[in-house]
Amino acid sequence: MTTKFVKINEVSSGQSTSALQQAGEILRRGGLVVFPTETVYGLGGDGTNADSARAIYAAKGRPADNPLIIHIAFPEDAEKYTETSDLYFRLAERFMPGPLTVILTAKPVIPPEVRAGLDTVAVRCPSHPVAHALICAAGVPIAAPSANLSGKPSPTCAAHVKDDMDGRVDMIIDGGDSEVGLESTIVKMEGDGSLTLLRPGAVTLDDLLTVTDRVTVADAVTGQLAPGEIVLSPGMKYKHYAPDAPFYLLDGTDEEIFSFLKTKEGRIAVLTYEEDLDAWRDGLPDKDFYAFGRRNNRVEQAHLLFHLLREIDKRGYTAIYAPLPAKDGIGLALYNRMIRAAAHQIIKL
Ligand code: TXA
Numbered sequence: 095m096t097t098k099f100v101k102i103n104e105v106s107s108g109q110s111t112s113a114l115q116q117a118g119e120i121l122r123r124g125g126l127v128v129f130p131t132e133t134v135y136g137l138g139g140d141g142t143n144a145d146s147a148r149a150i151y152a153a154k155g156r157p158a159d160n161p162l163i164i165h166i167a168f169p170e171d172a173e174k175y176t177e178t179s180d181l182y183f184r185l186a187e188r189f190m191p192g193p194l195t196v197i198l199t200a201k202p203v204i205p206p207e208v209r210a211g212l213d214t215v216a217v218r219c220p221s222h223p224v225a226h227a228l229i230c231a232a233g234v235p236i237a238a239p240s241a242n243l244s245g246k247p248s249p250t251c252a253a254h255v256k257d258d259m260d261g262r263v264d265m266i267i268d269g270g271d272s273e274v275g276l277e278s279t280i281v282k283m284e285g286d287g288s289l290t291l292l293r294p295g296a297v298t299l300d301d302l303l304t305v306t307d308r309v310t311v312a313d314a315v316t317g318q319l320a321p322g323e324i325v326l327s328p329g330m331k332y333k334h335y336a337p338d339a340p341f342y343l344l345d346g347t348d349e350e351i352f353s354f355l356k357t358k359e360g361r362i363a364v365l366t367y368e369e370d371l372d373a374w375r376d377g378l379p380d381k382d383f384y385a386f387g388r389r390n391n392r393v394e395q396a397h398l399l400f401h402l403l404r405e406i407d408k409r410g411y412t413a414i415y416a417p418l419p420a421k422d423g424i425g426l427a428l429y430n431r432m433i434r435a436a437a438h439q440i441i442k443l
Pocket residue numbers: 131133134135136137160161162163195197209212214215216218238239240241276277278279280292326327328329330
């Protein structure tokens with residue numbers, strides 16, 4: 095299939111209106127449109143159409159047992175597709191539109207193919223103006239996983255999307271760099287009115303705790319699944335974001351990391367905090383150091399992570415190293431993505 099590319103800088107321009115109408119039309123007739131969101135790019139189809147869900151799984155090369163998130167234009171639209179609750183609206187008031195996904199009991203209008211047969215469905219109201227305008231133009235909720243091929247890092251710019259999805263979808267909308275750079279926070283609304291944090295993101299655990307003190311962090315967020323363990327969120331069981339080269343996280347001080355790197359041979363890439371960059375480049379000229387934001391700015395690191403993993407992966411390194419991030423704030427989301435990219439290989443120095 096030939097993929098049409100459009101760039102939208104300003105949602106209200108005449109040109110973008112006609113592109114969005116065309117995209118809405120594609121979605122309504124069962125086609126696929128990749129669109130920008132504030133977290134990562136999404137691979138969208140009609141969330142009420144079972145065939146669209148099948149097409150999404152095929153384009154992504156994703157097992158059909160991993161359910162999709164439906165994207166809505168307004169938080170209250172969740173009522174049409176799910177059983178909402180008072181807690182849902184309290185979360186919505188605080189965090190929507192924005193990078194929060196809530197798992198609720200689905201209504202039958204959302205076909206089982208979208209939910210991978212579960213009786214729940216994940217709902218998210220993105221804040222990106224292009225995503226919002228596209229959902230409105232489609233007139234249906236947009237089912238969308240991240241727009242990467244299964245196993246690759248989520249795409250945070252149109253160039254990543256093109257690498258993975260050119261020829262596999264009807265249209266790709268380029269809306270610039272994703273602001274957050276990591277996928278949304280996912281919480282499951284439990285029957286007893288508590289929340290389970292299934293995937294950390296830019297809405298942090300502390301943010302959630304301002305709305306309810308009944309939040310449990312799923313074990314898989316920071317740990318490794320035991321063989322045969324039941325997963326709450328099917329996505330957790332797949333190897334994710336993994337670069338081709340072995341990737342290791344280093345748990346130690348700057349000095350310990352530097353000394354460790356000194357002993358390593360081969361083509362080595364290192365994600366490095368900006369404060370260390372000059373000294374490490376001078377001290378270890380045979381290694382490649384990639385700027386990974388400032389040490390205490392985890393928002394910056396989140397924004398860069400997937401971009402760097404894709405970049406580094408193209409260059410054929412024998413190994414990749416990065417400092418193990420702390421787990422506070424958005425650090426928990428970084429930690430979660432990095433331990434998976436590293437297949438849990440943490441080296442204690
Ligand atoms: O930021 C995001 O959430 C992006 C953008 C495009 O919105 N989307 C995204 O979708 O990351 P995806 O499909 O790559 O990740 C969704 C995760 C998967 O791990 C899936 O298993 C989980 O959400 N999920 C979806 N529906 C679920 C459900 N009903 N119960 C449990 N987990 C669910």
